[in-house]
Structures are given as C-alpha cells and as structure tokens.
Amino acid sequence: MPAISAKGMKMPASPIRKLIPFAEEAKKRGVKIYYLNIGQPDIETPSVALEAVRNFDMKVVEYSHSAGIRKYREKLADYYDRNGIHVTADDIIVTAGASEAILFAMNSCMDTGDEIIIPEPFYANYNGFAINSGVVVKPIPSSIDNGFALPPIAEFEKAVTPKTKAIMICNPNNPTGYLYSDEELITLRDIALKHDLYLFADEVYREFCYDGERHKSVMHLEGLDENTVLIDSVSKRYSACGVRIGAMISKNKKLMATAMKFAQARLSPPTLGQVAAEAALETPDSYFDKVLKEYHARRNVVVSSINNIKGAFCPNPKGAFYVVARLPVDNSDKFCQWLLEDFSWENQTVLLAPATGFYATPGKGTDEIRISYVLNVNDLKMAMNCLEEALKVYPGRTI
C-alpha cells in the first residue's frame, strides 16, 4: 500500500469537530445538546440573497471569470469603499471562502519552510492551511488576562527570523472576539515595514463590533499597500457560510498577478454563490441592526453568566461572536468530553470547543474553552446553566 504524505500525517484533525461523535452518542441517549462549538450562525441569510438564487435564470451554469464575476467585484469594491477601504475590482480575487483566499495568499508569498507569525490562540484552520502550503506557524502569546490584546512588540521581534515572510491576524478575532485598536494596527504596520513582511488580515467579522466600537482595517493603514493582504468572506456577514464566497484583496499588483495564476488553475469560484453574494450586498441596514443587537445580547448573556461562575473568567470582547473563557478545570479537552459522556442537567448538556485546539504551543489553553454564541438568548441561558451545574460536579474541577 502506498504511503500517506508526511504533510497529510501532520495535518491536524479539526479540534472543533472531534467531539461531535460524543455529542451524537449523547443525543442517542435522549440528551439535548447546545452546540456552541462551531461558527455556524443560526441567523437567517438575507432574503435578497435567497431570492436572487431562486431567480437564477441562466440556461447554463458557466464558469465565472477566475477572479470572480466582474459586476460582483465592482459592487464589492463599492462595499469596501463605504468601509473606508479604497480598492478597485482589479484588487479583488473572489475565492471559495476565506479558506481559499488564505491558501492563495500563503502560496503566493511563501515557500516550504518559510514562517508566518500568528498571535495565539488563533483560528485552528490557519494551521491546516500552513501545513498545506509547507509554511511554519510561529505562534506568539496573547493572554486572557488582558483580554487577548496584541502581544508586545518584543514578542514579534523575538519571533522574526530570516525565514519570516508574514504576520497574520484575525480582527475581530476568532476565537477570542478581540478587536484590535488603532494603536495595535499601527504597531503591526511598523513591524511589517521594519522587517519587510506581508501582513495578512482575516477580517471576516468586520461588521460584528459591539459597545459602540468600530472596526479598523489593515487597509486603512497608510504606507502599507504593498504589504497588506485582506482576507474576507461573506459567510458570517450574511450568515451564508454554505455559499463558499470569500475574497483575497491587495493593492500589491505583483502579488495579485501571482495569486491569479493559482486562481486560474482552479478555474473559477462558485457561480451560484456569487449570485447570492452579489445580491446580499443590497441587504438593508435594518438587517444588520437586528443581527448586531441580537449578538450583543448574546455576548452579554455568555460573558456575565461565565463571570458569575465561581473560579471562571471571561473577558468582554468587542467583536465577532466568540469568547474564550477560563474555567476551573484540570483539562479542557477532558472536561468538554466529560460534558457529553458523563454529564447532563435536566437532560441537557453543552458542546464546547476546548481552547487547546486554538493554540500552537503544546500545553496552552488547557483551562480555556471557546464558545460560539450562535444560539438564541434563551438557549444560551440554558447552556450556561448547564455549564455552571457541570462545574459543580466535574471530578476534575480545580476549586
């Protein structure tokens, strides 16, 4: 039997999904599960997007341009313009989700053995994309104690080597919900310029900011046009994860010409998804007002519930729809599995993501979990009750 690749052996299994079989077993026993493990929102996709799909009237579902349908890219450029991000249709390559945008960016900028610095905890799949591209992730630590703010410059300086080609951030952050400040972005710019690095910014949660905060993009930074690569997606913005439409955006012409070669090799992004995404740009503000109000209320439930649990701590992040919380447990992997295998309260339990999967450094995150607040407020309250009750009886509790 031919061998599996070393790369394939190194690929991590999805840390968010590994507990799903245990959840399915619990369901078979009749236990109700609150799924707080993955970022699949329950929010409805805007009706303008769904209607556009239902009105699809082409006779042939053709390939689109490899960079995406021109009209969609033009409207997308207008959307960015409204967000203070001044790009044209030619600065945009439409991709199969942010995932493909990250792969294009890594492959265009980095070779086997090159390094990318990412503050940890970080979105677990960055690791998979890095392995896919032969790239080595150099994590630098952010800490729950200051809400997962940008690590100090000294940490970046320590991590930079001659092989470092890029820094990557997610802002607002998955998994922490942290929203970077102007000052933090300027720090990143200075490091990128000093060491001649690319700055990849995954900004798919741009719209999800709370407490009156506004998102600042790396594309707002002056003097960094050749270095910045914006990674985007409509998945979360319009609760349309299944359309698989993202984008890689940069004003660096040489980089985009290179990425286009990868885009041409795979022919085109999904046509039907682009139809939905283009129409979604007409989503009324009232949709976002409602959605943001909803997420804001959910965050408040989660954060205050956790902080009311003895020995638990949750920062109050300003963005996205995730929190990373510290729990009084010996081992978050064991705890999350125990919740499904050995625990129920009023015949209910909760599926959480152990935070270990979001750290590249072994041993980190063992007392932290990530919660995606993608359920309604009532369900979240019940889920938080489950968590509180569980922590009273979990054999590995530390207080």
Add this chain to the structure above:
Amino acid sequence: MPAISAKGMKMPASPIRKLIPFAEEAKKRGVKIYYLNIGQPDIETPSVALEAVRNFDMKVVEYSHSAGIRKYREKLADYYDRNGIHVTADDIIVTAGASEAILFAMNSCMDTGDEIIIPEPFYANYNGFAINSGVVVKPIPSSIDNGFALPPIAEFEKAVTPKTKAIMICNPNNPTGYLYSDEELITLRDIALKHDLYLFADEVYREFCYDGERHKSVMHLEGLDENTVLIDSVSKRYSACGVRIGAMISKNKKLMATAMKFAQARLSPPTLGQVAAEAALETPDSYFDKVLKEYHARRNVVVSSINNIKGAFCPNPKGAFYVVARLPVDNSDKFCQWLLEDFSWENQTVLLAPATGFYATPGKGTDEIRISYVLNVNDLKMAMNCLEEALKVYPGRTI
C-alpha cells in the same frame, strides 16, 4: 516590498487564456471570433438541476458536512454503482470541482519534491496543482501518430525513481480525447502495483464516449483498491461548470481519512452547487442521448475538416470533447496569435489553444493545437473554414 514566493513565480499562466486579450482586441475591430479554446460547453444545464436551485427553500445557507451533503453522497454512490464503480458514501469526499479533488489527492499522497508521472500532452492545470503541492511532474510522451495511446511500459519504467509516488491519467483525455482501453488500464495497474504507486484517474468526461465505445474506469480494476484515486466532477457531465462540484473517491480508508483533514480545514464544498448536483443525478437518459449525438456530430465535423486540410492531421478520438491536431505551421503559439492579430476570413476568425501549453517538455507541441468542440455544428463548420483559409496564407506555413 516583500518578495513573491518561488512557487508563485513558477506557477504557469493559463495557456488557454493567454490569447484572450488578443481575441478581445479582434472583437473590438468587429471580427467575429469562434472560441474553441476552453472547455466551457454551450450545452444547457439539465432543467432538473436548475429547478432545484430555483426551489432552494432553506432559510440559512449553511456549511454542509466537510465531505459533502450525506444524501448527495449516497445518491452519488448509486450513480457510480450504475457505472460499475462500487463505492459507498464514505468513499467519497465532495470537492470544489475536480481541481480541489486533485489538490487533496496530491497533498494527501505526496510531499515537496515527490514525483508524479503523467503522459503528455496533459491538462495544463495539473502542472499548476503540482507546483501548488510542491510536486514534480515527470511527463512521458504519448504521440499524435498513434492517436495519443498510453506510452509503452518502458517509458514508465524509465520515469520511475525512488521519489515517484503516483501516476496520473485523464480518461477520456483532455486535451487529446483519447479513451484508454482495458489493456492499457491493466498495464497501468501492473505498473502501479509493481512500484507501489497511487493511480490518480481524472474521469470527468466518463459519459462522453463515441462510436459505441464504453468508458472503463480505474475503479473497475481488481486488486488496486488501495492505489486508485478517482477524480470526478459534474462540470462537464451536466454542463454545470459554475457549480464547482467535484469529488475525490477512493476505497483506501487511510488515504480518505487524511484527505478529510484537508477537507475539514476548508470547512465545506459549496452548498448551492451540491443542491444542483444532487438534482442533476435525476437527469433523464434522453438528455445524454441528445448531448452525445450532438458532440459526436461535432467531433466528426472537426476531425474530417482538419483531415481535409493539406498537411494537417487529426486523430479520431473516442471521447471527451477535445482533439489535438497537427497543423503545417512553424509555431503553434505564433500561429494562434496571428489568427487573432493579423487574420480574418469573411470578418471571422478562430481562437485555438496552442498545444505547447499541454506539454511539460519544452519544444513539444509546437505544430499542434487543441480544439474544444463546444460550439454547434454550423459554427464549427465556419470555424474550420476559417482555419483552412488561414493555413493558405499564414506566413509561417510549412507546406
């Protein structure tokens, strides 16, 4: 400015698309262009597929399972069963087109510097996927003189090194239209087993066989379950290139578990495309009867027209919707560009793909072109007239 990756520099620009700017210039001068360069069929997508899209009634366009919607995979397994390919839903990972299936297969089986043997000419993007995965393509020659049959075993034996991990074929073939025989597949099996290699087979043109021939799949081969990887796509079968739905299929459990990790990292294949693809499985036989009759007639027009041109030669391939023909020209790249820049006949001209882009060996294919017969018979006749007239006056003609 940070550097572009070496990998990015090595990526070939699409050989099929590089002449498009010249075609656009010709169009601006009022010249009608017959586009025979790309595999975008003009055939209508089956109405069952389009109706399923129009009837999409979910409120949220969610991620599907990373391996694809279970029900779709089950129906797909039934489709394969009807084609003598006995697989289950668990042997299938639904992908964003055949492109992603090839990337998953290469990444799961091969590391940087590993080698894959591919008979040339071959589908140009295999090269791009290989560079993307750090894999080296070792071309072995097939020849127009015997219709691009499988190269002799001796050529494979010469190409095998300790770094060889796989052989890849496309059957029926893009760009040549060649359909492999039972005997040729058995030869491939023996080589794969002898050297413990994977055998990747891109069979996206399975349905497109002419002159009463039937397609034989690598999955029909006995004793090769651990080695074979079937690459598939609905793009051509249902003239639905834009849905971006393909599949990677293998009975090798360890390989599929590895590929699943790559699939999970990118979350899911397109949901809307899967809706179309699932419905397309209900396409009536009458659709294929009509389509096959049409392509058969087109092939006959193209092959006989070319063979009527003095000094030109075209084999009569049994499958797909491509031919590679030899023309009496000094240089097919120059000729194809000249057709757009300096030639028109009755204010019409033709966009062909120079075959050089389908060879990995420099200097090969310089008197060959690929034609995709994706236009109706009348247009094809006009296009062939253009070609014949062009060859009478092309300054670089060799007879």
